[in-house]
Amino acid sequence: MNNLPVVVIGAGPQGLAAAAHLLERGLEPLVLESGDGPAAAVAEWGHVRLFSAWPELIDAAARRLLEPSGWSAPSAGYPTGAQWVEEYLAPLAAALGDRVRYDARVSGVSRKGRDRLVDADRAAQPFTVHLTDAAGNESRLEARAVIDASGTWRRPNPAGADGLPALGERAAADLLTSQVPDRARPERYAGRHTVVVGSGDSAFNAIHELTQIAETHPGTRITWAIRRAVGAGTFGGGAADQLPERGALGQRARQAVDSGAVELVTGFRTAEIRTEDGQAVLVGEDGRTLPAADTVVVLTGFRPDLSFLSEMRLDLDPTLEAPRRVAAEIDPNIHSCGSVQATGAADLAQPEPDLYLVGMKSYGRAPTFLALTGYEQVRSVVAALAGDHKAAARVELVLPDTGVCGGAGVFDAPEAAGGGCCGTAPAEAAAGEILTIGRAPAHS
Template sequence: MSDLPVVVVGAGPVGLAAAAELAGRGQTVLVFERGAHAGAAVAQWHHVRLFSKWSQLVAPAARRLLEPRGWRAPAGYPTGEEWARLYLRPLAEALGDRVRFGAEVVGVARRDRDRVVDAGRDSEPFTVHVRASDGREERITARAVIDASGTWSVPNPLGGDGLPAIGEAAASDRIGYRVPNLTDAEVAARYAGKHVVIAGSGHSALTALVAFAGLESPARITWLLRRGAAGTVFGGGDADQLPARGALGMRAKAAVEAGRVQVVTGFRTDEVERAHDGRLVLRSSAGQRLDAVDEVVVLTGFRPDLAWLSEVRLELDATLQAPVALAPLIDPNVHSCGTVYPHGVKELSHPEEGFHLAGMKSYGRAPTFLALTGYEQVRSIAAAIAGDLESAGRVELTLPETGVCGGSGVFDVSTEEVSSGCCGIPANSEPLTLSAPPSR
C-alpha cells in the first residue's frame, strides 16, 4: 500500500498541519474539506480573538513550507478571520492540489470489509467515500486516514443531561449556539436591552460574558452554570502562561463582581417553555425557574460526529468518546487544570491500524484544546506513517500551564475535599462561589 495516499479529513489548522508534515516527509497526501476554503469552520467564529499568539498558532511543518515562499507570521493575537486569511489559506495554497474543497468525506471503511469481518482486514487499504458539493460521489483508496474534521458542526445542547431540553428545538428562534458577533450593529441590536442568558463555563462562555458586559446598550445578563459553584471557572489569572487566556478570565470575573452579570449556579436546564409574550421560561431539573428570557446563548461545548465512521473499528473511552489512552489525560471529571501532557501516535491509535483521530475531534467531549497540542499530535502521527518510529515516540512540545489546579472540572467541590491540586500542586486558592436566586 506504500503507493497509496494518506487521506486527511478537514482543511483546518490541524488537518493542514498534518498535510504539511506528510508532504515534508515525502508522503503522498490528499486533504478533503467540505467547505469552500481552508479554515471554513474557523471563519465562522471570525470575530473572536484567540488567546494564543501567532507564534503558538503556526505549525512547525507549515512554517517550513511557507517561509521559503516569503511568508512571515504576523505579531500579536489574531481573530479567527485573520488566522484563516493570513495563515490557513496561504498554507492550503502552498499545498496546492493536495487539498480539495467542496469535498465531504461521508464514510471510511476497509476495502471490501465491513466492521464485522476479521479475515484479511489488516492487509486491505481504506476506502474513503467522498461526496462533492454537486452531489457526485467517488471512492479514494488510502493507506492511512487522519480524521481532523473537528467538532464545530455538533454543539452540545442546552439540556443538562446531554440531550436537548424539552422545548429547546421549538424555541430555536431565540437560542443560539455560537458566540454572537456583537461588533456587528445588526447583531448587537438584536440583544440590546434584552434579558440574555449565557449557558456554559468554558472560554467561549467567558468571551461572551465579556462581550455582552461591554455593550453600550447593556443587556440584562444571566449566567447559568450547571456546577454548584463558580470555583475555577475564571481560570488561573496572572498564573496562566497564556496571558491573554488569564486576562479573559479576570475580565469576566470583574464583570460579575461589578454586578453586570447575575450568576445562577446548579442550574441544569430540563425544559424551555414559551411564555404568552413570546419570551422564554427556563426550568431546571431541580425545580428552579428563570422567567422573561429574551435570548439564550448556549456555549456548553461540542461533541464529535462519529456517524460516518461506523465501519471503522475505534477504541473510544465510554465517557469522553476520545481514544482510550488519551482520555485519562483530559477527563474534566478528574481535573480542572486544562494542562495536558503532550501526546502522539501511541495515545491516538485504534484497533483499526492506520486510522487516527487528531485535533479537537481526538478530545471527544473534553474541552480546552490548544492548536499546539494538535500540531504535536500530527507530527507524531506523520512520523509513524513514514516509518520513523523513533521520532513518532519522541515528545517535542512543552505546553503552557493554565495556572489552575484542584477540584473537578465539571462539578466543583469544596476546598475541604481537595487536599492537593490535580497537577500535584497544592490548591492554595479559595474558589469563588457566586450565586443568585432565579428571577421571578
C-alpha cells in the same frame, strides 16, 4: 497502496499542518474539507480572539513550506480567528494547491471489500472514503491511511444538563445559538435580554462581548447560568495560568459579575426550555425559572461526530469518546488542575491500522485542547506513517499548566475552603483585552 494518498479529513489548523508534514516526508496528502474554503469552522468564529500568541499557532512544517514563497510568520500578538485564517491558514491551503479539496463531506470510511466484521487480510486493503458534495452527489476514493482532523465544531452540546436536548429545546431552536456574540453585530442582543449557558472559556468570551454591547446599548440585560456553585476555579486560573491571556479571560468575566453588569445564577441545570410570546424561558431541574430571554447562548462544549467511522474498529474511552490512551491524560474528572501531557502516534493509534484521530476530535468531549497539542500530534502521526518510529515516539512539546480546576471533587458543592483542588484562589489578573481560545473556540 504506496501510490495512494493519505486522506486528511478537515482543512483546519491540524489538518493543513498534517498535509505539510506529509509532503515533507515524501507522502502524498489529500485534504477533504466539507466547507467552501480553508478552515471553514474557524471562519465561523472569526471575530473571536485567541488566547494563544502567534508563535503558538503556527506549525513548524507549515512554516517551512510557506517561507520559500516569501511568506513571513506574524511574530507577536494574539490574532482573531479571521486573522488566523487570512494570515496563515489560507496561505497554507493555497500552498498545498489541489491537494485540498473543498465541498467534500466525508460520509463514511471503511476498508475496500471489508465491513467491520471481516478480519481476513483487512490491514492489507486500502481505506475507502465516501464523499458527498453540497448538491448531494456521491463519490468514493481510496487511501493508504486516514487522519481524521475533522474537529468537533459542528457538534455543540445541548443546553440540557443531562447531555440530551432539554424538553422544548428543539422547538426553541430559533431562539438559541451556539455562537459567541459579536459586538460588531449587536442587533440580536442590543436592548434585549440574553441568557448565557455554560462556564468555560467560550462562555467567558460571550460575557465579555455582551457587556461591550450593553455599554453602548441601554436596556441590554445579561443572565449567566452555570451548573455548579462558585468556587476557586469558577473564573479560570487567573495568575496561575501559564497562558496569561487565558487567565485574564475568566477574570474579566468575574469583574462583570462583581460589577453587577451580569446576573450570575449558580447551580442551574436546564431541564426544559419553554417558548412564550416569542421568548425562551429556561426551567431548571429544581423547578427554578429564569426571566424570559430573547436569545439563549448555549456554550456547553462540543462532542465528536463518530457516525462516519461506524465501520472502523475504534478503541475509545467510554466517558470522553476520545482515544483511550489520550483520555487517561485529559479526563477532567481526574485532572483537577488541567495538567495535560502531549500526545503522539502511540496514544492516538486505533485497532484499525493507519487510522488516527487528531486535533480537537482526539480530545472527545474534554475542553483542554490547544493548537500546540495538535501540531505535536500530527508531527508524531506522520512520522509513524513514514516509518520513522524514533521520531514518532519523541516528545517535542511541553504544554503550559492551565491552573484551572476541572471536574475533580464534589460535583454539587464549591471547592473546599482554602482553595480546594487548586490551592488558594487565583489572584485577580491584570487588566487587558479579553482573549479566547485557539481551540475553536474554547481552543488553543
